[in-house]
Amino acid sequence: MLPADLKAVVSGGASGLGLAVAERIVAEGGRVALLDVQDEAGRQAAAALGSHALFVHCDVTDEAGVDGAVRAAHAALGGLNLAVNCAGIVGAGKLLGRDGPMAGEFFARVVAINLTGTLHVDKAAAQLMQANTPGADGERGLLIHTASVAAYEGQIGQIAYAATKAGVIGMVLPIARELARYGIRAMAIAPGIFATPMVAGMTPELQASLGAQVPFPSRLGRPAEYAELVLAIVRNPMLNGTTIRLDGAIRMQPK
């Protein structure tokens, strides 16, 4: 797909990695809808991006709401050929925490946002994409999941987060296999540690120490580098059904 032809929905598009993706899509001449629960930040971000961007309120845990938001985006953009799932929460908690064993409700909430939320966006987008006029190679669309290196090296306290990120990785191949007949690809990106508001809550010392753990380049990732990989996946139709680590070779330690 050509970046200038992109008509994209980006969940979690009001902040961090999702916002960087939206910025890049607009810079390439494409169009984008930011889907997020943060109304004020989302509206401001879309306004700053100009006429090729809009904000649509969307809670990814709300199945019908996601369908409505993706349909609204499709109508406003005049089509849809890319869905980037960036909505997510950290959800830190231990199996045997200070206040007792992990509550099932807590685990379910992290799953609802990070994992089931991704499914909701994928199916709403794919349903519309299947009717697209095929482009080069018969391509009709692309779904991208945001996993994490925690899917492979979850740290102490990342049980729920790591489970959901492994889940979005596990979904990619069966989705790619199923949607191949429509020319719709599915991919996942597993970022290491990126300088976004999600990480900004940590102390500067912790951020510096995390950056120092990255072999090369020895720093936190930049959201624009995440967006760069999204664009590379867009451009290269052979990338399908797999997960790419984007992590400067970091392998997270137990804690």
Ligand SMILES: NC(=O)c1ccc[n+]([C@@H]2O[C@H](COP(=O)([O-])OP(=O)(O)OC[C@H]3O[C@@H](n4cnc5c(N)ncnc54)[C@H](O)[C@@H]3O)[C@@H](O)[C@H]2O)c1
């Ligand atoms: N920053 C990192 O180091 C890092 C590393 C690995 C993976 N990730 C993943 O990247 C994705 C983006 O994270 P980020 O660092 O940009 O964080 P961020 O907090 O800046 O952005 C996440 C966005 O998701 C939105 N969101 C949360 N719950 C939502 C819901 N129910 N419905 C819709 N939107 C919702 C938030 O409002 C926010 O705008 C997440 O899935 C995160 O797990 C981040």
